[in-house]
Every structure is written in structure tokens, then in C-alpha cells.
Amino acid sequence: MKDFARLFTKLDQTTRTSKKTAALTEFFRTAPEADRLWAVALFSGRRPKRAVTTTLLREWAAERAGIPLWLFEESYPIVGDLAETIALILPPAASREERDLAHWIGVVKGLAGMEPEARRVAVLEVWDQLDATERFLFNKLITGGFRIGISRKLMTRALAEATGVDEPAMALRLMGNWQPEDTTWDQLTAEEDATEDESRPYPFCLASPLEAEAASLGDPGDWLAEWKWDGIRGQLILRGGTHHLWSRGEELITDRFPEFARTPDFLPPGTVLDGEILAWKDGAPLPFAQLQPRIGRKTVPKKLLTEAPVRMLAYDLLEHEGADIRALPLSDRRARLETLLNGLPEDAAVMPSPLLAETDWPALAARRERAREHRSEGLMLKHRDSAYRDGRKRGDWWKWKLDPLSVDAVMIYAQQGHGRRANLFTDFTFAVKDGNGLVPFTKAYSGLTDAEFDEITRWVKRNTQQRFGPVRQVTPELVFEIAFEGIQESARHKSGIALRFPRMARWRRDKPVDEIDTLEGLKSLLGAYG
Amino acid sequence: MADPVLSFTERGIYCPAADIYIDPWRPVPRALITHAHSDHARPGHGSYLATPLTAAMIRHRLGVEVQELAFGTPLQIGGATVSFHPAGHVPGSAQVRVEVGGEVWLVSGDYKLEPDGLSEPFEPVSCHAFITECTFGLPVFRWQPQAEVATEINGWWRANREAGRASLLGAYSLGKAQRLISMLDPEIGPILTHGAVEGSNAVLRAAGAFACETIPVTPDFDRKAHPAPMVVAPPSAFGTSWARKFGPAQTGFASGWMRLRGVRRRRGVQRGFVISDHADWPALLRAIKETGAERVFPTHGYVDIFAQYLRIEGYEATPVPTEFGGDEDNSEQTGDAA
Ligand SMILES: [Zn+2]
Ligand SMILES: [Zn+2]
Numbered sequence: 001m002k003d004f005a006r007l008f009t010k011l012d013q014t015t016r017t018s019k020k021t022a023a024l025t026e027f028f029r030t031a032p033e034a035d036r037l038w039a040v041a042l043f044s045g046r047r048p049k050r051a052v053t054t055t056l057l058r059e060w061a062a063e064r065a066g067i068p069l070w071l072f073e074e075s076y077p078i079v080g081d082l083a084e085t086i087a088l089i090l091p092p093a094a095s096r097e098e099r100d101l102a103h104w105i106g107v108v109k110g111l112a113g114m115e116p117e118a119r120r121v122a123v124l125e126v127w128d129q130l131d132a133t134e135r136f137l138f139n140k141l142i143t144g145g146f147r148i149g150i151s152r153k154l155m156t157r158a159l160a161e162a163t164g165v166d167e168p169a170m171a172l173r174l175m176g177n178w179q180p181e182d183t184t185w186d187q188l189t190a191e192e193d194a195t196e197d198e199s200r201p202y203p204f205c206l207a208s209p210l211e212a213e214a215a216s217l218g219d220p221g222d223w224l225a226e227w228k229w230d231g232i233r234g235q236l237i238l239r240g241g242t243h244h245l246w247s248r249g250e251e252l253i254t255d256r257f258p259e260f261a262r263t264p265d266f267l268p269p270g271t272v273l274d275g276e277i278l279a280w281k282d283g284a285p286l287p288f289a290q291l292q293p294r295i296g297r298k299t300v301p302k303k304l305l306t307e308a309p310v311r312m313l314a315y316d317l318l319e320h321e322g323a324d325i326r327a328l329p330l331s332d333r334r335a336r337l338e339t340l341l342n343g344l345p346e347d348a349a350v351m352p353s354p355l356l357a358e359t360d361w362p363a364l365a366a367r368r369e370r371a372r373e374h375r376s377e378g379l380m381l382k383h384r385d386s387a388y389r390d391g392r393k394r395g396d397w398w399k400w401k402l403d404p405l406s407v408d409a410v411m412i413y414a415q416q417g418h419g420r421r422a423n424l425f426t427d428f429t430f431a432v433k434d435g436n437g438l439v440p441f442t443k444a445y446s447g448l449t450d451a452e453f454d455e456i457t458r459w460v461k462r463n464t465q466q467r468f469g470p471v472r473q474v475t476p477e478l479v480f481e482i483a484f485e486g487i488q489e490s491a492r493h494k495s496g497i498a499l500r501f502p503r504m505a506r507w508r509r510d511k512p513v514d515e516i517d518t519l520e521g522l523k524s525l526l527g528a529y530g
Numbered sequence: 531m532a533d534p535v536l537s538f539t540e541r542g543i544y545c546p547a548a549d550i551y552i553d554p555w556r557p558v559p560r561a562l563i564t565h566a567h568s569d570h571a572r573p574g575h576g577s578y579l580a581t582p583l584t585a586a587m588i589r590h591r592l593g594v595e596v597q598e599l600a601f602g603t604p605l606q607i608g609g610a611t612v613s614f615h616p617a618g619h620v621p622g623s624a625q626v627r628v629e630v631g632g633e634v635w636l637v638s639g640d641y642k643l644e645p646d647g648l649s650e651p652f653e654p655v656s657c658h659a660f661i662t663e664c665t666f667g668l669p670v671f672r673w674q675p676q677a678e679v680a681t682e683i684n685g686w687w688r689a690n691r692e693a694g695r696a697s698l699l700g701a702y703s704l705g706k707a708q709r710l711i712s713m714l715d716p717e718i719g720p721i722l723t724h725g726a727v728e729g730s731n732a733v734l735r736a737a738g739a740f741a742c743e744t745i746p747v748t749p750d751f752d753r754k755a756h757p758a759p760m761v762v763a764p765p766s767a768f769g770t771s772w773a774r775k776f777g778p779a780q781t782g783f784a785s786g787w788m789r790l791r792g793v794r795r796r797r798g799v800q801r802g803f804v805i806s807d808h809a810d811w812p813a814l815l816r817a818i819k820e821t822g823a824e825r826v827f828p829t830h831g832y833v834d835i836f837a838q839y840l841r842i843e844g845y846e847a848t849p850v851p852t853e854f855g856g857d858e859d860n861s862e863q864t865g866d867a868a
Contacts, residue, residue, distance in 0.1 A: 013794075014800065075669060450796060
């Protein structure tokens with residue numbers, strides 16, 4: 001497994017996409033065939049099933065390390081990863097055994113059919129033969145949790161580079177139900193597939209954030225305004241009697257949204273739509289959180305389909321009657337889009353994203369202020385005459401997002417982070433004023449720089465008033481601006497409210513505690529945005 | 531019952547019999563200092579007492595007067611007898627033995643058991659009560675022998691050199707930097723040092739405690755004269771214009787924290803070398819056992835977890851909170867410590 005461990009270490013040591021691609025390309029050119037295939041399988045989510053419960057693994061590891069289980073459990077959150085904790089806690093390997101990745105995967109699969117005691121002996125034996133990195137990878141395999149930060153896109157690019165097949169074609173070949181056991185490298189990477197061209201998407205046209213005054217865009221009549229939806233941007237392709245759905249990350253996500261399987265019944269072949277996929281019920285969008293369970297999943301459970309069905313709010317037509325119409329002015333494309341989609345029944349799962357009727361900047365600005373009521377993030381402004389371009393070109397398409405809501409609050413509890421932030425205090429609870437007291441209302445983890453977390457960590461150590469297990473109560477002194485996207489009533493929280501996407505927008509070193517916001521103030525936002 | 535030999539106060543560890551503090555973090559009239567790292571040797575005390583090498587380092591860092599007491603020499607202060615014993619952490623670093631009326635307490639300061647070739651090797655000292663650091667007091671922390679890490683670092687340097695790149699190696703400027711330099715193979719190429727590292731080098735060289743040859747990076751530094759060098763610097767120097775003097779470069783960082791993948795990723799270094807001037811888990815347990823102490827006070831690190839484990843092992847263990855993170859703690863971001 002040395003080759004694969006080395007690849008993993010290289011991928012892990014860099015955040016630069018170019019270096020990751022280079023490491024993968026090199027591996028795909030030089031590693032043994034079975035290992036290459038398995039690497040592609042693992043990186044595309046085809047991992048062996050979990051062979052051993054994590055409870056057992058923890059027990060075996062603690063036993064082998066000669067430490068009580070509770071000490072293992074205390075170490076785990078600090079390391080932040082179970083496979084890594086086990087790899088580090090075990091004594092050094094007794095004897096090294098070099099076998100390729102395919103061999104170890106065979107071992108993992110063999111575990112499933114074993115008696116419990118034989119399984120224990122087998123796992124301990126493997127641990128005793130591997131170094132820390134290899135053990136870590138082996139543990140990832142037996143826990144069925146092999147997710148190393150390689151996007152499908154990056155792997156596709158590296159495979160394309162290593163084999164000379166172009167990227168969209170490669171992306172399509174990686175789709176489907178192939179398994180490394182019954183596929184060869186050549187079948188996977190070199191065989192022509194007649195459906196390749198049929199599913200090929202167009203590069204997405206991107207908008208730039210509008211920072212200037214909207215009025216600086218000139219005549220509002222030159223612009224089409226729509227809601228900026230908080231969903232998943234997708235391209236729906238109807239060609240040759242079937243359909244394909246691509247995400248903006250150019251990932252084929254057809255299987256995750258079975259709702260669109262019906263679209264070929266309603267729309268002619270040779271149609272390509274660009275739009276936003278939203279969870280949608282009773283004529284209105286559901287919160288983005290309802291879409292989340294679809295991400296990173298290959299099949300969609302029935303329950304999800306009934307609880308949070310999706311539809312596409314289409315805002316552009318890229319291909320019409322089999323012809324690429326991206327060069328036409330937006331107003332023309334929009335007219336054709338409406339002709340195509342208006343009047344489709346509910347279960348077509350596609351409708352045009354409505355245009356906003358306001359015709360002057362102040363009215364549009366007022367409309368934008370109310371975006372949250374429509375679960376929208378603001379407005380999109382697109383020039384009437386704009387072509388649909390590859391990528392981002394400033395000037396034609398603007399996103400005019402709403403500023404996040406925010407309050408100033410004081411930190412009252414702190415807890416250490418894990419993984420990347422194992423030895424820093426990063427998880428904080430915040431309070432606002434309530435009469436003469438303070439009332440906790442939200443937690444937040446992100447939004448500060450590492451240097452700030454570092455400084456706060458040292459402050460927390462000096463200002464701890466009381467400890468409750470891993471949580472420290474600190475002197476209420478540090479004030480932060482907490483930004484959030486929405487606010488709801490909540491019976492579960494002492495404050496009676498819950499925030500959506502809270503994060504630390506800023507450390508307000510300039511602000512004394514007695515100037516923080518009040519619970520009453522927060523509740524008035526509830527009236528406006530709840 | 532008489533006063534304990536040492537007590538834990540807001541200013542740090544205090545000995546009532548001698549009216550003296552050990553590594554205090556707030557200004558006090560009289561301070562005993564275990565070693566010159568900034569979380570142990572603070573400015574502003576009335577008087578300082580330390581081993582000769584630590585004294586030289588403190589003078590260099592803080593510009594204050596420091597009295598010297600050699601290793602193993604007992605000194606009567608009030609009703610207490612104090613002495614310094616090698617801690618093996620960095621050159622000159624000491625454990626402090628305090629004896630009052632036949633009762634012996636030991637303050638470890640920072641320590642490691644593995645001899646590093648520069649620091650006076652750790653000396654086990656018997657005591658009744660042991661105040662021990664436990665920066666890496668979790669079973670996931672286990673170090674490789676120094677020679678193995680040396681092979682890794684030299685291999686990295688050699689590969690960078692072949693690719694025409696400089697090797698920027700980040701390390702605490704006192705102790706860790708000299709240890710790393712002494713591990714480097716000077717046959718591979720030139721070893722350059724940042725001013726902060728070179729300052730410590732000079733003090734240790736003057737005391738005969740360090741003999742490796744290094745080339746200080748001066749403002750008129752000529753890159754072409756030293757192609758693809760090894761550069762030893764505090765990590766705060768990375769990402770600054772100073773670090774760009776050396777052309778294309780790889781960064782590496784040497785610390786016990788590099789054992790954790792999460793920390794390696796946070797630091798964003800290209801290479802992490804797991805090497806620490808603190809005791810790892812097995813070494814902490816061995817050191818504690820060898821003192822013969824019944825009472826143990828873990829400080830610096832995962833003190834609660836460590837104390838809980840010691841209690842199961844039969845010690846009377848009480849965690850001691852500290853005001854500062856350790857020198858190898860997360861204060862790395864501020865630059866003067868790592
Ligand atoms: Zn130290
Ligand atoms: Zn320290």
C-alpha cells in the first residue's frame with residue numbers, strides 16, 4: 001500500500017488543486033492497474049461496506065494500546081478522527097508487510113464473513129503490520145468512511161490528463177454502476193460511449209457580486225431582475241429521449257433528483273435549461289437545509305421525496321430545438337423559455353423563475369429588502385442583451401445580495417475544536433442582554449482567522465471561571481458581531497429563538513459588553529423575518 | 531499540618547518557606563526560572579535565579595540581571611533548600627528541587643527524556659510531590675527516535691535541493707532550532723539562519739554549548755551565493771517578504787503537534803516533522819514513576835485527562851491550571867513561540 005499511502009500523503013500535504021491533480025495524474029500513470037482502479041473507486045465513493053463496528057474497533061485499539069477505553073474516548077475528540085486516533089494510539093508495528101491496495105481491500109472484504117473472534121484477530125494482525133499512515137487508510141477502509149478531500153472534478157481532471165480522454169467524456173465514464181472487481185482500467189477509461197455527447201453540459205455563465213450602487217448600472221429598463229435563490233444551480237439536459245442533470249461543479253447529479261425523470265414527457269428533446277433546484281412545497285421554496293440530505297448520496301429515500309420534493313426554477317434556455325442559442329440576447333432566450341415552460345402542469349417539476357416587475361431602482365431596492373420573505377438571498381440583475389457566456393464576465397450579470405442580519409453578543413462559553421483545530425478554543429456560545437442578566441441564544445464556530453482563534457484561546461485559558469467537562473464558562477467580556485441568515489421561534493432554546501447559519505462576522509474589540517444587543521431586539525427581528 | 535512546600539497562586543508556583551516563585555507569570559520580587567522560553571521566563575521580576583546557560587539566555591532575551599546557580603548545587607533560601615537538575619528540554623533547562631524540613635517537591639519545568647546531543651540529559655530526581663508538565667499527555671503522542679527524524683529531514687532537504695528549491699524549516703528559535711541544526715547533514719548544503727535563531731546560536735556558542743556552523747541571513751543577503759539552502763527560522767518569518775528572499779521554496783515545520791493531521795492541515799505547511807522537546811506519553815509516565823512521588827500535579831496541557839489517568843494508576847493527582855499555553859502549544863501563531 002506504499003504507493004497509495006504516498007499518494008494520500010501528497011494529497012494531504014497540499015491545498016493547491018494543481019499539486020493534487022499532479023499527484024493523482026502521476027499515480028494514475030504509474031501505479032499497478034488494480035490499485036489505480038481501486039483508487040478511482042474509493043475517490044468516487046465506491047468503498048467497501050463497513051466490516052466492523054466502530055465500537056469494537058475502539059475497544060480493540062484500547063486493548064492493544066494497553067489503555068482504558070475512556071482514555072481512548074478522551075483522545076478521540078482531540079485528534080478529531082477515529083481512524084487517525086486508532087492509528088496513533090497503537091504501539092509501533094511489530095513487522096512491516098508490503099502489499100498493494102487491492103490486497104488490503106481483499107482483507108477488508110474478507111472480514112465480513114468471519115466469526116467475531118477471528119475478525120478481531122485479523123484486524124489486530126493487520127494493525128501490527130502497517131505504519132501509521134497505512135493504518136489510518138486501512139481504518140478508513142474498514143469503517144467504510146473513506147472520504148478523502150478529492151472532488152469528483154479533480155479526479156476526473158487527473159484521469160483525463162493521465163489518459164488523454166477529455167474531461168466531460170471522462171466524467172460520464174465514471175458514472176454508472178461499474179465496480180472495480182468487474183471492470184478493467186481500459187474499459188473504464190478508454191471505451192467510447194455513444195451517450196457521451198448526449199449528456200454534455202455547457203459551461204455555466206456566472207454572475208459577479210454587485211458592490212456599487214444599483215443606479216450606476218444605468219437604465220433599469222435594460223435589466224431583467226429575478227430572485228437570487230438559495231438552492232443548487234443545475235443544468236437540465238434533454239436529448240435523445242432521456243435527461244441528465246449537472247451541478248455547477250460539473251458533477252452529474254441526475255440520480256439524486258428523480259423528480260426530473262418525468263421532464264422528457266413534457267419537454268421536447270434538444271432542450272437545455274439552466275436554473276435553480278429548490279426543495280419546493282405548496283407553491284413555495286423550503287429552506288436550503290431540506291436539500292442538504294440529497295447531497296453526497298446516490299439514492300434518495302422515499303421519505304425525502306415526499307417531505308422535500310424538488311423542482312427547478314429555470315432562468316435560462318441554452319439549447320432550443322437542438323440548436324445552441326447561447327449567443328442570442330437574454331431577452332430572446334427568456335421569451336423562448338417562457339413559451340416552452342408556461343402552462344406546464346405541476347408534476348413537470350420545472351417552471352420559469354419569475355421576473356420581477358419593478359421598473360425603477362428604488363422599487364427594486366425595496367423588493368430586495370424583502371427577499372428573505374421569499375427565502376431568497378437577494379436579486380439577480382441580468383442585462384437584457386447579454387449572451388450566455390463561458391464563466392464569469394463582469395458587467396452582464398450581477399448578484400445583488402442582501403446583507404446578512406447581525407447582532408452584537410458576548411461570548412460566555414468556549415469549547416475546544418477538533419481535527420484541524422484540535423488545540424484551539426473555537427466553539428463558542430453567545431449571549432445577549434436580557435434585563436440585567438445575559439441569556440445564551442446561539443453557538444457559532446466559524447468566521448474568525450486562525451490567528452484570532454489563537455489569541456482567543458490564550459484569553460480563554462486566562463479567563464475561565466468554571467469548567468463543565470470540556471466546556472469552559474468564561475468572563476463575559478469578548479464581544480462579537482454574529483451574522484445570520486434567518487431567525488425562527490424555538491421552544492427548545494432558553495432564549496425562545498433559533499438562528500440560521502450563525503457565524504462570527506467580526507470580533508468587536510471596540511465594543512464594551514454593556515453595549516451589546518438585547519433579547520428584546522432579537523425578538524423584534526423575529527417579527528420581521530421569522 | 532505544616533504549609534505545603536509549594537502552593538499554586540495567581541502569580542504562579544510559590545514556595546512560602548523561601549518566599550520565592552518558580553516560573554511566575556506575573557511580576558514578583560524573587561523568581562527561580564527553569565528555562566528561558568517566554569512562557570517560563572517573564573519580564574518584570576525583582577530578581578532572577580537560573581542555571582548559568584539559562585541565565586545567559588535570559589540576559590539576551592530580556593536584558594535583565596540574573597544570578598546563577600550551577601546544576602546539582604544546593605542553595606539555602608530561607609527555610610528551603612533548592613537545587614537545579616537537568617530537564618533535557620533545551621540547553622540549560624532545569625527541574626527545580628525544593629526541600630523543606632525533609633519534604634521534597636520537584637518542579638519539572640518542561641522536559642524530555644531522550645538525549646538530544648545538546649541539552650544536558652534529563653536527570654531523574656526522587657521526590658514526594660512532582661509538579662510535571664504534560665503538554666503531550668495523551669496516548670496518541672509518541673515520538674520516533676531523533677535519528678529517524680534526522681533521516682527524514684535530510685531526505686526532504688536533499689530532494690528540495692535536487693529540485694532547485696530552498697527548504698524553509700520552522701522551529702522555535704531557542705532549543706528546537708539548534709537541535710534541528712545539529713541533526714542536519716552539513717554535506718548536503720549551506721545552513722542559513724534567521725536573526726532570531728542566530729541570536730540564540732551566538733549565546734549558546736559563547737557558552738560552548740553549540741558548535742554547528744551556520745550562515746546568518748543579513749539584509750544584503752545574496753541568493754545566488756547560496757542556492758537551494760536549508761533555512762532555519764521561526765515560523766512567523768514564513769509568508770513574509772523575508773521568506774521570499776530564497777526563491778522557490780518548500781516549508782516544513784518541526785513540532786510534536788505535527789503528529790496530528792488536523793494540526794498539520796491548519797498550519798498549512800508542506801511538510802510536518804514530528805519532533806518535540808517535550809516528553810511523549812510513555813516518557814511522561816516513566817519520568818513520573820522514576821521520581822517515586824505519591825502526589826503528582828500535572829500542569830501545561832491536557833491536565834484533567836492526564837490527572838484522571840494518574841489517579842487510576844494509583845497516584846494522588848491534582849491538575850494545576852496555567853495562565854499560559856506551552857512553548858509548543860498553540861501560541862505558535864504569535865510567532866515568538868512554537
Ligand atoms: Zn519550554
Ligand atoms: Zn513551557
